[in-house]
Amino acid sequence: MASNLALGAHGEELAAQYLRAAGMEIVARNWRCRYGELDLIARDRGVTCFIEVKTRSGLGFGPPAAAVTFDKQQRIRRLALLWLHEQDGPWLRIRFDVVSVLLRPGQDPAIEYLQAVF
Template identity: 75%
Template sequence: MGHNIALGAQGEELAARYLQAAGMEIVCRNWRCRYGELDLIVRDAGVTVFVEVKTRSGLGFGIPAEAVTHDKRRRIRRLALLWLTEQDGPWQRIRFDVVSVLLSRTGEPVIEHLEGVF
């Protein structure tokens, strides 16, 4: 289990750097409540974006983004609503993205940013 936690943390760090390099502002990382966790919350040109990061070290179980199931999407939407109710600012526009990180032992990570996927 420790390997998966470290892999996930590495993927989230790479995803955060990737999004920042694309001009997005990290608002919050690993927001938790009793119902679960939101990986990244970013601002992209006035839009609040809830980003689910999925990291894999190979394709044996499919591409990382395939792990964002219907149940996972529903849970993220519910968590986003809880996060929004705790905030003071006007959060009028929101979006749900997935960042897929594929790490290999031999090459550079492959990062794919899927915008507005659910």
Template identity: 60%
Template sequence: MRRNLALGAMGEELAAKALTEAGMQILDRNWRCRHGELDLVAVDGDAVVFVEVKTRSGLGYGTPAESVTYAKQRRIRMLAQRWLAASDRHWPAVRFDVVSVLVDRRGEPAVSHLPAVF
């Protein structure tokens, strides 16, 4: 379990770095409420972007992005509504992205940003 937590934390750090390097601004990391957690909340132009980060060390259960099921998407949308309600700003656009991090056997990560996937 500890290894999975460390892998997930590394994936979120890599995702935040990749998004920042792409010109996005990170507003929140691991935002929590009693209903769950949002991995990253960012700004891209005039859009607020809710980013789900999935990290895997192999493809035995599919790609990291494939683990963002319809049920997970619904949960993220609900959490996004709660985040927006708590925000003191009106956002003209909302987007949902996934960042997939696949770490190979040597420990080398491959980061893939999938914008507007749901």
């Protein structure tokens, strides 16, 4: 991958494909507002899922999911409330998930889907 942006975009595409194959409906990708961005928003059997995707090309800085710090979780929660406010709802059930994508040269992508992690 040429850059971190390209690496992240590729990881998000792989994550979206993975989630669709698991039967989820992708509602939004890269939703942005002035306060930040939500990577993926999906529906899973009546649950609205806010999904953070973390992609890395190696484990030198730890597994990708480790990058979803407490501060990042708080930011995602605030952004989710803003997104929900813009929608027509009702949104009775929500969940915060993480998709960890590891893209090592010469190997198949390793995707780990962590549900309801924060």
